[in-house]
Amino acid sequence: MIVLVSDKMKNITPFHVMALLERAKELEKQGRNVIHMEVGEPDFPTPEPIVTAGMNAIRQGDVKYTPAAGLPELRERIAYFYQQRYGVTVAAERVLVTPGASGALLLALGVSLNSGQSLLMADPSYPCNRNFMAFLGAQAQLIPVRGETNFQLTAQLIEQNWQQNTRGVLVASPSNPTGTLISKQALNECIDITEEKKGCFYSDEIYHGLVYQGEAQTALAYNDDVFVINSFSKYFGMTGWRVGWLIVPACFYGAAEKLAQNLFIAAASHSQYAALAALDNQSMIILEARRFEFQRRGDFLYEQLIRLGFVIMCRPQGAFYIYADCSALTDNSFQFVQELLEVEGVAITPGCDFGDSNANSFVRFSYTSDLEHLNEAIFRIERFLKNK
Amino acid sequence: MIVLVSDKMKNITPFHVMALLERAKELEKQGRNVIHMEVGEPDFPTPEPIVTAGMNAIRQGDVKYTPAAGLPELRERIAYFYQQRYGVTVAAERVLVTPGASGALLLALGVSLNSGQSLLMADPSYPCNRNFMAFLGAQAQLIPVRGETNFQLTAQLIEQNWQQNTRGVLVASPSNPTGTLISKQALNECIDITEEKKGCFYSDEIYHGLVYQGEAQTALAYNDDVFVINSFSKYFGMTGWRVGWLIVPACFYGAAEKLAQNLFIAAASHSQYAALAALDNQSMIILEARRFEFQRRGDFLYEQLIRLGFVIMCRPQGAFYIYADCSALTDNSFQFVQELLEVEGVAITPGCDFGDSNANSFVRFSYTSDLEHLNEAIFRIERFLKNK
Numbered sequence A, B: 001m002i003v004l005v006s007d008k009m010k011n012i013t014p015f016h017v018m019a020l021l022e023r024a025k026e027l028e029k030q031g032r033n034v035i036h037m038e039v040g041e042p043d044f045p046t047p048e049p050i051v052t053a054g055m056n057a058i059r060q061g062d063v064k065y066t067p068a069a070g071l072p073e074l075r076e077r078i079a080y081f082y083q084q085r086y087g088v089t090v091a092a093e094r095v096l097v098t099p100g101a102s103g104a105l106l107l108a109l110g111v112s113l114n115s116g117q118s119l120l121m122a123d124p125s126y127p128c129n130r131n132f133m134a135f136l137g138a139q140a141q142l143i144p145v146r147g148e149t150n151f152q153l154t155a156q157l158i159e160q161n162w163q164q165n166t167r168g169v170l171v172a173s174p175s176n177p178t179g180t181l182i183s184k185q186a187l188n189e190c191i192d193i194t195e196e197k198k199g200c201f202y203s204d205e206i207y208h209g210l211v212y213q214g215e216a217q218t219a220l221a222y223n224d225d226v227f228v229i230n231s232f233s234k235y236f237g238m239t240g241w242r243v244g245w246l247i248v249p250a251c252f253y254g255a256a257e258k259l260a261q262n263l264f265i266a267a268a269s270h271s272q273y274a275a276l277a278a279l280d281n282q283s284m285i286i287l288e289a290r291r292f293e294f295q296r297r298g299d300f301l302y303e304q305l306i307r308l309g310f311v312i313m314c315r316p317q318g319a320f321y322i323y324a325d326c327s328a329l330t331d332n333s334f335q336f337v338q339e340l341l342e343v344e345g346v347a348i349t350p351g352c353d354f355g356d357s358n359a360n361s362f363v364r365f366s367y368t369s370d371l372e373h374l375n376e377a378i379f380r381i382e383r384f385l386k387n388k
Helices: A016-029 A048-059 A072-086 A100-112 A127-135 A155-161 A184-196 A250-263 A269-278 A281-307 A333-344 A371-387 B016-029 B048-059 B072-086 B100-112 B127-135 B155-161 B184-196 B250-263 B269-278 B281-307 B333-344 B371-387
Strands: A095-098 A118-123 A139-144 A166-172 A200-204 A227-231 A244-247 A321-325 A362-366 B095-098 B118-123 B139-144 B166-172 B200-204 B227-231 B244-247 B321-325 B362-366
Touching: A016 A333, A048 A269, A048 A281, A048 B048, A072 A095, A072 A269, A095 A100, A095 A250, A100 A127, A100 A200, A100 A227, A100 A244, A100 A250, A100 B250, A118 A127, A118 A155, A127 A139, A127 B250, A139 A155, A155 A184, A166 A184, A184 A200, A250 B100, A250 B127, A269 A281, A281 A321, A281 A371, A333 A362, A333 A371, B016 B333, B048 B269, B048 B281, B072 B095, B072 B269, B095 B100, B095 B250, B100 B127, B100 B200, B100 B227, B100 B244, B100 B250, B118 B127, B118 B155, B127 B139, B139 B155, B155 B184, B166 B184, B184 B200, B269 B281, B281 B321, B281 B371, B333 B362, B333 B371
Parallel strands: A118 A139, A118 A166, A166 A200, A200 A227, B118 B139, B118 B166, B166 B200, B200 B227
Antiparallel strands: A095 A244, A227 A244, A321 A362, B095 B244, B227 B244, B321 B362
16 A cells, blocks of 8 residues: 555644643643633533433434434424524524534535635634645635634635635634624624625524624525535534534535435434423523523623733624634744643633734634633733742 | 535445435335335334443433543443453543544545555445545545455465555455455454554454454454544434544554544433443443344355355345345346345345446345344345246
8 A cells, every 4th residue: 555645634734732631631641730711611411301211212212313304303493593592584494413513615616616626714614624725626715814804704805805716604603712703784794795795604503692792683684695614513512413504505505415325324213312401491591591601601701801901802792612812922823822731730822823914923712711710810811820 | 595515525435325215215105015225223122221321321421522532431431442342552632432433434545644545445345434435535446356365365366466555554454335244363464464554453352242253353353553443323223313423543542532532522421321321231242142143143144145046255244234146137227136135125235336336236134124024135136036
């Protein structure tokens, strides 16, 4: 065998945080206490009604293949969720249940992107998105965004950066890593200009529900012909269950279903039955209480980080991340992150994992741990800064 | 938006059996009874120890993300399984737990295939494999195989068909749709010639365990530097749980792990905990009893189909399929399948879903239903043939 890793793998960048995580594990093995503020997984358990539904599904033998596009009743329920939450009518025929948002993104890009094409997306943004494109032989065209636009793309930026091989635009709101929302007006304008350019619009809405200020609107409110990626992982607390969904423009449904049949067969069956319960009132009450808890944590962390000298240009409005400018404290955020882990056992993510633009000035904090841990983390960071 | 389904989707062929399934559903809605011999999903429920382990995992909150390559204890357990079952030593570091064999195949091909390259594979064979390649911009080079080689590739066929853009060889044993095994010697020779050509060897072993005559050997017995795809779906009765595994040549591990991180995050956590129990003795006892039941069904179906005038060139040795030559009964197997469904409510799969070579002369029967159903199906097929 010639050991030749495929070309596409060379364009898939590893996450710097992975090396950091390895080091954190080593430290923990040595008996050190590490506070994890680098992970994108909430500390809350899956809500009880979802747990019960998942167990019942297994007990009842609901572990056979479902149709490739998902359980019909779950697709219906998701469609109804758009009516309930956003007042938007979506046909269940356009909903595909997928193995997490990852599966949704693979389908969306797979059916619509050719190799050599590119998508406009914000820098900073979630690094897997550009790696999905590399996997498909396409490219992410990263557009530096700043606090002035809430770290989001604008119609103007889209217009300015559109190139011949640009196939469309990917927007994520609330954003990972910045936690910022795109305004309703900006979202509408971004969709309009994309349509004018005859491009595809992809809206990553996986942090919807986890919004503390303002309101996240679905892209479907402005145009039927958009791709919407969502998931039961974050707001619904179902990370390891691996179930998400994709809404496609009607004309892409046939291709998306065919691709799902081939690539996945289907999402895990019991996870889909469990997800049905996630959309019930009983679960929603639990999830709303958690949202308030996240807000408390976010508010605390925001105030404390500012007190310590971090600059936060846009107060996060959603998700569970704060993207903080640390340039007053260091000129190398990656080194800063490494030292903070070694000296104080606090793990955060360096800016370079989210893009190239000004990445050395930024770090991302997750507030997926409870206030007690966050308090201890702030204490340690303060000590770290004093002794530097 | 310009509605332009991506180029790769044009090369992904739909399954003819899907239209048939739709029609079967319609008939069932009309109150007709349909016997399903078209599906690749066993009728047995997931064994009780696996069910219990899955429920316990959920109850205990083991539904957080696992590492991308899978639960360390499951990877260890799978590695040990190779020692137990095949007497082959495999390092756990080479095992990746995936969302079904589908995920395993996507990783294996993703890390090793460039667009424009091709893989040699048997015609007939499992149609998703060639669609995975189309998705990656690569091609399946289908090699017609006959009963003389047990419907499997041989070193000679590989040698004869190797082209400049050939990247490697994919062998599936037991085969879907033919149920035939590749002999140990032929497997060894195929691996040797592939190595000589400096190609990659991919061994689809998802029907291992379901073997009734002869013995299926893992490709790992002959060479460390092969890709092995396997799954908990078929033998272990865990279809809807979506958990499989991939063993990679050591030099591909880094790339495969990176790709898994990006494409999947991880396989469903509770499914992985459940899979741990699948490899226990308690489950194995249940699974072996089922294997005998499959053998009884296969023997019955084989005898009966021959009695009815089907020609079965190679008596199936594994899986739960019989690939039968129906050219003495029809000159168009697709039409035959449609009529059999309409007239008698028996659903089987036409040969054209598995390749181009002589497909009109073949149909595939699954014996995933119990003997009572198989008996009724034979009764109906006999009546159908009499009235034709």
